[in-house]
Amino acid sequence: MKISEWIESNRSMFVELSNEIWGYAELGYKEVQSSKTLEDALEENGFKIERGLAEIPTAFVASYGNSDGPVIGILGEYDALPGLSQDCVPYRKPLDNGMPGHGCGHNLLGVAGLAACMAVKQAIDSGEVKGMIKYFGCPAEEGGAGKAFMANAGVFDGVDICLTWHPDTFNGTLYANFLAIYCATFKFHGKTAHAAADPFNGRSALDAVELMNVGVNFLREHMIPDARVHYVVTKGGVAPNVVPDEAESYYFVRAPRTDQLDSLFERIKNVAKGAALMTGTEVDIKVITGMSNMLPNETINDVLQAKLHEVGAPKFTEDEHAFARELSKSIPADSLATSAYVYGLDSKAVAALKDTVLFEDILPPFKTEIVLPGSTDVGDVSWVAPTGQIITTCWALGSPGHSWQIVAQGKMGIGQRGMLYAGKVMAVSALEFMQNKKLREQAMQEFKQKRAAANYVSPIPAGTKPPLNI
Numbered sequence: 468m469k470i471s472e473w474i475e476s477n478r479s480m481f482v483e484l485s486n487e488i489w490g491y492a493e494l495g496y497k498e499v500q501s502s503k504t505l506e507d508a509l510e511e512n513g514f515k516i517e518r519g520l521a522e523i524p525t526a527f528v529a530s531y532g533n534s535d536g537p538v539i540g541i542l543g544e545y546d547a548l549p550g551l552s553q554d555c556v557p558y559r560k561p562l563d564n565g566m567p568g569h570g571c572g573h574n575l576l577g578v579a580g581l582a583a584c585m586a587v588k589q590a591i592d593s594g595e596v597k598g599m600i601k602y603f604g605c606p607a608e609e610g611g612a613g614k615a616f617m618a619n620a621g622v623f624d625g626v627d628i629c630l631t632w633h634p635d636t637f638n639g640t641l642y643a644n645f646l647a648i649y650c651a652t653f654k655f656h657g658k659t660a661h662a663a664a665d666p667f668n669g670r671s672a673l674d675a676v677e678l679m680n681v682g683v684n685f686l687r688e689h690m691i692p693d694a695r696v697h698y699v700v701t702k703g704g705v706a707p708n709v710v711p712d713e714a715e716s717y718y719f720v721r722a723p724r725t726d727q728l729d730s731l732f733e734r735i736k737n738v739a740k741g742a743a744l745m746t747g748t749e750v751d752i753k754v755i756t757g758m759s760n761m762l763p764n765e766t767i768n769d770v771l772q773a774k775l776h777e778v779g780a781p782k783f784t785e786d787e788h789a790f791a792r793e794l795s796k797s798i799p800a801d802s803l804a805t806s807a808y809v810y811g812l813d814s815k816a817v818a819a820l821k822d823t824v825l826f827e828d829i830l831p832p833f834k835t836e837i838v839l840p841g842s843t844d845v846g847d848v849s850w851v852a853p854t855g856q857i858i859t860t861c862w863a864l865g866s867p868g869h870s871w872q873i874v875a876q877g878k879m880g881i882g883q884r885g886m887l888y889a890g891k892v893m894a895v896s897a898l899e900f901m902q903n904k905k906l907r908e909q910a911m912q913e914f915k916q917k918r919a920a921a922n923y924v925s926p927i928p929a930g931t932k933p934p935l936n937i
């Protein structure tokens with residue numbers, strides 16, 4: 468039996484696992500039940516489990532095979548997002564108002580990787596291939612940078628090829644860069660006073676927060692266009708008649724390359740110091756997490772693209788189309804244009820999608836490396852091991868990222884078909900790399916050349932602990 472057929476014949480097991488994790492909907496670093504569900508399933512299947520890696524209780528690795536041969540890694544995620552609880556219906560209906568939901572499809576993401584690993588195990592058992600398959604259980608993709616801490620702890624060392632995927636509205640390969648990011652807090656310390664009686668004795672930390680924001684907003688004109696800076700004020704005082712002695716903002720700073728990010732972050736730190744000087748306060752700057760940009764690998768990308776075609780994109784049922792059409796009524800009209808912009812689709816390609824609700828084709832490979840306007844901790848893995856990534860259709864076209872619409876589609880045929888397709892493509896690609904030494908070497912050589920040219924340094928300062936209570 469081909470290993471993609473093995474996945475199909477075990478469809479119900481994978482669907483049940485993804486539904487179970489959909490139901491847990493646990494936030495980053497709190498994925499206790501979700502990680503245990505995946506660990507138990509892999510352990511029962513004969514995988515060796517190492518738990519609690521990189522000082523993260525919900526990070527794990529499941530391995531099978533012999534490390535004398537090639538080592539292929541597949542990444543899995545399983546964290547949910549706050550406030551997105553939603554029933555599996557095509558209109559807004561929270562299951563438990565205000566509670567988390569799988570608004571990025573990570574219940575599917577984690578299980579497709581598991582399916583691929585279990586399928587490769589079949590090929591190892593039958594003697595078709597030699598080597599080791601490793602499932603990396605990666606917590607807290609959403610803002611926690613789990614993989615970045617795991618990469619720094621050496622969890623991915625020794626992997627020859629790493630594969631991953633993400634649920635999407637398209638099928639395709641991601642020969643793309645993402646933005647490197649710093650997530651940092653700026654905590655200002657001033658001096659409190661009665662805001663009416665003796666304000667001249669006070670030094671307002673809130674003034675410093677506001678002046679820093681003003682300074683950063685003036686800085687925008689002189690940043691590279693692909694950079695992104697956004698903030699929230701997390702602490703701003705308690706009463707208008709008390710001069711705030713403590714105030715804090717939380718910043719995300721992003722740029723396509725880590726060297727660009729470092730220089731922009733230095734300028735933002737200087738703005739913060741300037742705000743402190745202006746207001747007679749002091750500032751503590753703390754990097755909470757950071758993520759690297761992506762080092763895409765053309766060799767792996769080409770294999771993944773061929774395997775997407777070899778396995779063939781799934782067709783959706785009439786019921787699933789009807790669900791997607793109903794759900795699409797809630798999707799803003801310009802959402803498709805946004806994803807077309809993100810993936811660099813030309814106007815002809817967008818016009819061809821006019822009557823499409825569920826994308827059943829395969830996107831042609833991006834001609835040049837594009838920069839996607841988001842950040843992912845897969846980037847940190849891509850600097851440690853040659854890494855390739857696909858996307859598959861799990862959501863109706865235009866479904867907004869991190870939305871209830873995505874939660875709704877994650878526990879039904881639409882998401883599940885995309886999940887199994889991704890699992891099959893990663894499985895047959897892993898098999899190809901295990902069998903084809905030349906391809907492995909080519910991918911490794913490309914990785915080494917690109918890495919050497921970039922002078923890579925992890926954006927997480929040495930000694931930073933994973934923010935388990937983020």
Ligand SMILES: [Zn+2]
Nearest residue numbers: 571573608633
């Ligand atoms: Zn995601």
